[in-house]
Amino acid sequence: MPLRGKTPGLKRGRHDLPYWVASQVRRDVMNFPDKCIPLPADADVETLARLCQEYSARLDDWISSQSTGDAPMVRYDGTVYSACQLYQSHHLSPFRAVKANTRRTYTDSLGLIERTVGKRLVRNLTIFDVQHWYTQWRKPAEPGGRDRVDRAHNAASMVRTVMNFCAKLKPRSRFADCRAFAEDLRKVKFEKGSAREHEMTYAHVTAFLRTANQLAAKCVIPAQRALYMSIGVAAQFELLLRQKDIIGERIRNEADLGKAVRRGAAVVPCPDGNWVGYFGWENIPGWRWRTKTSKSKYRAAAEFDLQRYPLLMPMLERVPFEERFGAVVKGEGGLPIQERSYRKWYRQIARVAGIPDEIWNMDTRAGGATEADDAGAPIELISEGLTHTNIATTTRYIRRRKAKMDALAEMRTRSREAPEKPS
Numbered sequence: 001m002p003l004r005g006k007t008p009g010l011k012r013g014r015h016d017l018p019y020w021v022a023s024q025v026r027r028d029v030m031n032f033p034d035k036c037i038p039l040p041a042d043a044d045v046e047t048l049a050r051l052c053q054e055y056s057a058r059l060d061d062w063i064s065s066q067s068t069g070d071a072p073m074v075r076y077d078g079t080v081y082s083a084c085q086l087y088q089s090h091h092l093s094p095f096r097a098v099k100a101n102t103r104r105t106y107t108d109s110l111g112l113i114e115r116t117v118g119k120r121l122v123r124n125l126t127i128f129d130v131q132h133w134y135t136q137w138r139k140p141a142e143p144g145g146r147d148r149v150d151r152a153h154n155a156a157s158m159v160r161t162v163m164n165f166c167a168k169l170k171p172r173s174r175f176a177d178c179r180a181f182a183e184d185l186r187k188v189k190f191e192k193g194s195a196r197e198h199e200m201t202y203a204h205v206t207a208f209l210r211t212a213n214q215l216a217a218k219c220v221i222p223a224q225r226a227l228y229m230s231i232g233v234a235a236q237f238e239l240l241l242r243q244k245d246i247i248g249e250r251i252r253n254e255a256d257l258g259k260a261v262r263r264g265a266a267v268v269p270c271p272d273g274n275w276v277g278y279f280g281w282e283n284i285p286g287w288r289w290r291t292k293t294s295k296s297k298y299r300a301a302a303e304f305d306l307q308r309y310p311l312l313m314p315m316l317e318r319v320p321f322e323e324r325f326g327a328v329v330k331g332e333g334g335l336p337i338q339e340r341s342y343r344k345w346y347r348q349i350a351r352v353a354g355i356p357d358e359i360w361n362m363d364t365r366a367g368g369a370t371e372a373d374d375a376g377a378p379i380e381l382i383s384e385g386l387t388h389t390n391i392a393t394t395t396r397y398i399r400r401r402k403a404k405m406d407a408l409a410e411m412r413t414r415s416r417e418a419p420e421k422p423s
Helices: 045-068 080-089 100-117 127-138 149-167 176-185 202-217 223-239 243-247 254-262 313-317 339-352 361-374 379-385 391-395 401-417
Strands: 010-012 018-021 036-038 249-251 266-270 273-277 288-292 301-305
Touching: 018 045, 080 100, 080 149, 100 127, 100 149, 100 249, 127 149, 127 176, 149 176, 202 223, 202 339, 202 361, 223 243, 223 313, 223 339, 223 361, 243 339, 249 254, 254 266, 254 273, 339 361, 361 379, 379 391
Parallel strands: none
Antiparallel strands: 010 018, 018 036, 249 273, 266 273, 288 301
């Protein structure tokens, strides 16, 4: 369809400021990333016409590439914004190969970079600029709040990732500034958030299960929700598995779906994408479950005799026979539970049960590992239970280090007070 006028997409906003708006050019922009681009306030008619026509041509290229399945072409113009866009759209970019949940995390960081420093020219940047950005991104969301260390670290790391990618592209002369800046960024590191020290204890889990049952009895929450949330939390704690291993995930990308199927995952079509998971009723014949876990990158398999777990097994037996198909942990309408629903319902029940907000659902693994350590289990056995390949990783899951240090200090003190043996 031919463009209308010399300034397609031009729209005036507040104070008569000019903008290029994609929806003014085409009715269906097919998720074009630059839906609204501010134009120079002092630009003359010829400049506005040239910019509007350039942006409209980019939009048409995007729509054409989306229709044919090819990667959209983003022209690098020397700005941080265009480098970020190129990283997201180039057909060789690793961004296109990561899993959906990882891609969401990347997109959050990329969006922060584009909003705050996207207009900066790469050739003018130094390490001090990124260090300043890190400081700004780290500031609390509100006065008196906590520093957002992870947010700042992820964004700064994404700047490095984007520059490293662009540095490898051709022609090399066009991306020389990215290559030089990427080399400089290798010399600097940014502080990461500290490791979590919280755990969900056995007392927390039993309080959660008891509260869920009580809320269902009072008709505060549906009985089915209480049962399936109890199964999910009990399974994470008892089996020392991650949330994704228990409730699965939604996948829309065909390539990711193919990988999951090849790893032996079950697939259930849902309105919002295919559910993919391993904790399904068809996979636990005789209450024995053999599965590959996400922590081992689905390479190593673990086997569980579910009858040996006294918190989990009674919950599984309460599931009606007519519901024993597909995903074990279900949500509304008998479909596999969605991650956001699982997270929201967990917090609702946990608060009533008196579980502090700083204890997350993911802390069940640390709680189970710490319980095993307190029971005297060898660290190698705990590592096997967590499906870790490195025991050093396992030690990060063992909590209550202060209590252990206090006990160690007390033992050393007692040894000094003991009478010395004659030589």
